[in-house]
Amino acid sequence: MEPLALDVRLDGYNDPVGVLVRDDRGAVAFAYMEDYVSNSDATPLSLSLPLSPEPYEDVIARPFFDNLLQERDSALTDIMAREGLSRDDVAGLLFHIGKDCAGALSVLPMGAPPVKVPGDYDHDYTAIRPERLEAIVASLHKRRRLPEGTEDPSPLAGVQSKIALTLLPDGRLAEPNPGTGAPTTHILKVPDQEHLQDALLEAEAMSLSQKLGFETADVVAMPIANIDTLLVTRFDRGLDREGRIVRIHQEDFAQALGLPASLKYERRGTEGRRFDVAGIRRVLEATADPTGEKDRFIRATLFDLLIGNTDGHAKNFALLFERGQSVRLAPRYDILPTRLDDSLTDEFAFRIGSAQRLGEIAIQDFDAFLRDMGIDSAPARRRLRVRYSDEIASALAAHLDELNKRGMKRFADLIATNIRTLLGNLEVDVPETAKERDAFLGSAGGWLLS
Template sequence: MPITLDVRLDGFDQPIGHLFGDDRGGVAFAYRPDYLARPDAMAISMSLPLSETGYGDPPTRAYFDNLLQERDTARADIIAKYDIANDDIAGILLHLGKDCSGAISVLPEGAPATKVPGDLLADYVPLADDRLIAIIQSLHERRALPADVQDPSPLAGVQSKIAVTRLPDGRFAEPREGSGAPTTHILKVPDDRHRRDALHEHAAMELSRSFGFPTASTSVVEIGGISVLAVERFDRKIDQDGRIIRRHQEDFCQALGLPARQKYERRGTEGRRFDAVAVGQLLDQTIDPAVEKRLFVEETFFDLLIGNVDGHAKNFSIFHLPGNRIHSTPRYDVMPTMLDRGTTDEFAYRIGNAELLNALSWDAVDDFLAALGFSSRAGRRRLAGDIVPATIRRLNEKIEDIAAEYLKDFADLLATNIRTTCRRLDIEIPTPAGDRDTFVR
């Protein structure tokens, strides 16, 4: 039957809009007039800009479906329990919408807000060691969480993870039941086949930060004999009253109006996919497009060289600010995925016509820059000639440091990728990259 749900944005006292579901599973969205009249109103998505006219099914479905977890256990449970169709987004969000990740929540019409600022001294309960170990062991073994554990912020992605809060004394805590308080950290827990993932991702994130890229802070913590990556949430901040509040952001899938299944370029179609053209058009709308585009290019070649070929559309995000201003968020999911021999080495988005590192060429790089919107051929040559060799040189200088951290495989992968890139682009192979063992996929 038809359903109307309130869409709330943390920080606003009243709903900002409504999600409508019809009796055939179709959905629509509209902003509330009183929200549109506010000077501090911001769009929930670049694919759903502020407008008095509502939005129909395709853009509405793409955005709200992206709020749900990619690991669909909870979704499957709700579908089975209430006999809901898999594509009935409004029906599913009726039951799961209060726990959407980020600052958005979707609630029954008239329901009170379920997301509010958090007081570190009053709104959190420290996790006892045995309870924390039980949670981490469950995630490590890909089992259901202990019966009394409710993940306060179910997270997108396929890695096992849970949202927690880190108290000033360093202990991890969970929000008091019913508090609606935000979490501050994400704990990423590897399975037994990927025990060193936390070390690899932490090293990659530290490398990213050393390049000057805005990057979420990470640390490796040992819990129950398992190396866990603790990631400080970039979408949180402290307000003037010392409370933790959520910052509104969305990933590139949402911003481009793409369903999560199209987060890789290869899964889309021309004009409706995550590719350089779409990214360029998106970044053209940011506060400083020239800076944002150069940063994207720098991060792209950094990622390809370190073996992070999983930079899909849900691993890039933008902040929404009052006045309909946007800018990119810090990097938050930088992983040398090529270390896992069971994964593809195909790029998440093409560099020109190149889908693999061993297909890279200067023409492909030029086509990539042109697609992003760099119109001058001479300017593209200068940009490529500046960024690519400099990235190779700086990463080459980090190889021995990575190897010294007992990460020989990562160091070998980086060296192998540098050699491949140098051969493809006719650049002299530097030492120590030229002397290390080959990482064989």
């Protein structure tokens, strides 16, 4: 294997911030540029790659850069076949597709000019004609190739079909003009033929998250070509002083913990190398407001438990990096009541104490969860258990009738059933509005909502 060196660029900086190299054995290493490390305005690429003049060897560098590749290997099939590359040749793959990494990063051949620059609404985008948008949605819905001439400018991880687009000020969806390097502003999610209601369910879950006070990405359900899609506002975008769209550097928790995407669930890892509460705590303690971020994460975990979202894995939580080294928890995103789908596991992405499922959570498990999150005082843990579970359950219970009126009875029944189960196990009073609702018994009718 031939050695290879690549420039690593971060949108907003004129020069490469580092170099990624592959040796003749296929091992990779990463090093920051010396001038970049000494810059007071420098931003680390990751919590797992703090600013340092020393290089990072394969065991540390590989997981971060592997996470820049698309999570679904099928998306890499063409480039692997055409170039004769294996999936573990991270640098070789990035040589060909590193210009299209999701987010503010790009990995380019040495000396190549920047490919990611701010976007001007007036000059860098072309509105998508209605018939073309319908064709794009139909292709994503049926998991077919996108229409000719359509190239997702920001390949996205995950298993749902989606494409990155830009919402123009006049409300039309648009694509960046080829060669501009302009950012997208939104993600359009399109459910497949087996999960026609995903967009509506995610819209409801995200709306509930906002109503309960969690910072949450804005979403809107949009019917296109008789398919309910979901338009999600990207939380890693902003406007500069000239009104241009700019990228904000972010990373997910898998990258922050130095884990490959394959270890995004606790059950797939081993002690010391897995996505668990201990790792989550390490990430949150590296933010600018550790106490506040841990508090928010605890409450968000309760929210997920009660709405039936068991898929809060390491790539569904992210950090935002402000200029310099200030880091904060990103808004919530990818919230879906996965327990409405009987084909999906009810096992948690990370354990709560020793519990792996909702019905297994006992007082000692939630106490262990709080202790692992850094709440050392036993009386404080007792107060938080009662206070947070009561507050979040009561707030959700207040929205059950609204869900019913919008044809979401099964979702409302799931929430009420989860409230009764969890609060009963935690010895906390169940809100009256959740006591008498029908029990959620699983999906007898597939994804029908009422």
